[in-house]
Amino acid sequence: MTKKDQDSIQEKILAYMESNGLRITNQRRAIVEAAFSTTDHYTAEELLDSARKIDPSVSRATVYRTLPVLVQTGLLRELDLGRDQQVYDPNYATHPNHNHLICVDCQKIIEFEDYCLDVRESVLAKNLGFRPGVVKLRIEGSCEELAKTGSCSKRLVH
Ligand SMILES: [Zn+2]
Ligand SMILES: [Zn+2]
Incomplete structure (x- = not known):
């Protein structure tokens, strides 16, 4: 994923949040950035870790509340790998x-x-x-x- 792709995906998501009445807080911004600045697949806990590297104040609750919103945009997908923990895939946005x-x-x-x-x-x-x-x-x-x-x-x- 190029930096330009990342930026445009993040902008789309923030715009989606705004149009759905969600306030763009620093926490949410950090979660969106963490979610789409990687090509790795991740769990909610792993996303929490990487979002906290951007903004240490990111809470677990905000990550769990924000993930379904990211999935609703269609830019993040849930992968069914038959594991206990849900795995998320940010790569469908650029490789559908x-x-x-x-x-x-x-x-x-x-x-x-x-x-x-x-x-x-x-x-x-x-x-x-x-x-x-x-x-x-x-x-x-x-x-x-x-x-x-x-x-x-x-x-x-x-
Ligand atoms: Zn192996
Ligand atoms: Zn994938």
């Missing part, structure tokens, strides 16, 4: 058609885009008389380390 590979051991997420796949999906859907909407492709499997060594050093404790 990306998909995910997820390691079953360390839960590492790798993003990919494939134009041919997009075309195949829409041809397939149309052939079945279906107008495609949201496509979510999630491939679970072994990351390179898991495939090579049989376990990941960054394995999540279950």
Whole structure:
């Protein structure tokens, strides 16, 4: 994500908040900045940490109240990874058609885009008389380390 993309996404979100009657506080500004100055996927707690690096006064409650607003804008997406904690993805704003590979051991997420796949999906859907909407492709499997060594050093404790 370029700095210019980041700025325009952040502006759009702040404008959305204002038009929905939410006051643009420093806390909210810090949360929006933290949410869209990374290409990593994050949990609410991780977002809290990075927002506090920008403004130490950011409260956990504000993060939990602001996240659904960010999701409503369509610029942040919730990813269903089948984990206890919800994971958020800021990359749909700049890469609306990306998909995910997820390691079953360390839960590492790798993003990919494939134009041919997009075309195949829409041809397939149309052939079945279906107008495609949201496509979510999630491939679970072994990351390179898991495939090579049989376990990941960054394995999540279950
Ligand atoms: Zn993603
Ligand atoms: Zn792994």
